[in-house]
Amino acid sequence: MKIVIADDYQDCVRHLDAFKLLEGQEVTIYHDTLTDLDALSTRFQNAEALVLIRERTPITAALLERLPNLKVISQTGGGAAHVDIEACRRHGIAVMTGTGSPYAAAELTWGLVLAAMRHIPAEVENLKAGRWQRTLGTGLKDRTLGIFGYGKIGSLVARYGKAFEMKVLVWGRESTRQRASDAGIEVAKSQTDLFQRADVLSLHLRLNDDTRGIVSAKSLAQMKPTSLLVNTSRSQLVAPGALEQALNAGRPGQAAIDVFDAEPVFENSLLELPNLVATPHIGYVEKDSYELYFGDAFSNLLAYINGLPINNLAD
Structure with missing residues (x-):
């Protein structure tokens, strides 16, 4: 054939x-x-x-x-x-x-969390350029990990968060909330509550008509200026242009992403932002x-x- x-x-x-x-x-x-x-x-x-x-x-x-x-x-x-x-x-x-398999994507998610919170890519480049200790990172212990979508990947990321002694908070559809509750994980009062409380917020939703654009500019504006948004799921979960607008406005303070609206990417204004860590859709690679x-x-x-x-x- x-x-x-x-x-x-x-x-x-x-x-x-x-x-x-x-x-x-x-x-x-x-x-x-x-x-x-x-x-x-x-x-x-x-x-x-x-x-x-x-x-x-x-x-x-x-x-x-x-x-x-x-x-x-x-x-x-x-x-x-x-x-x-x-x-x-x-x-x-x-x-x-x-x-x-959910493992590779979950592992990459956690790699992005650590890379962004501790400014690892920037400090690698600083060291290679002869610059010593130029940033002040943020630890994970006792901070709140928000999980939007508690499926196979989201549940693994929640486990990683607990291993780092983070407080885990979940939101999603009713079945998601029930699974999280059954696992002894705190369920947010609402999507707004999730976005407002999370220090690290990781998206783990399937892309469909109900979830396309579910993360709006308003949602991102509710995040802390010290928080990190992580997206290794689908770029289209975020409303068009909303992430770039939010990062320029400083809420959230950082983002780490593995997905883009159109792939492969050779030019994208998002990649010019200093508060973005990005990888070329390697979650499953x-x-x-x-x-x-x-x-x-x-x-x-x-x-x-x-x-x-x-x-x-x-x-």
């Missing part, structure tokens, strides 16, 4: 143990992201199968109209919000998803996670090729 793997930025997929599963197949791997419809349709023109790395390339109805050879999409991870499932159904294209994600995606694809039962979202 002619298989195309898109958006392998690091050229790492062919070096994974899981890649051996595709031996005997005709595999083409691309290392950049295209957004132009004509260019994408040309690139995928001969593909019978697409393997997608998370949400890097949207699969739209207009694109599918131009891909007459496409039979199946195998998605790494469990989300497929970037794939037009109804259009796939109309074209008879199977769509399969796999599983993921880790060897063990990739073996899991691609192992699932390739196994699902082989099941389809061999006529075995599959979990087809487009059925």
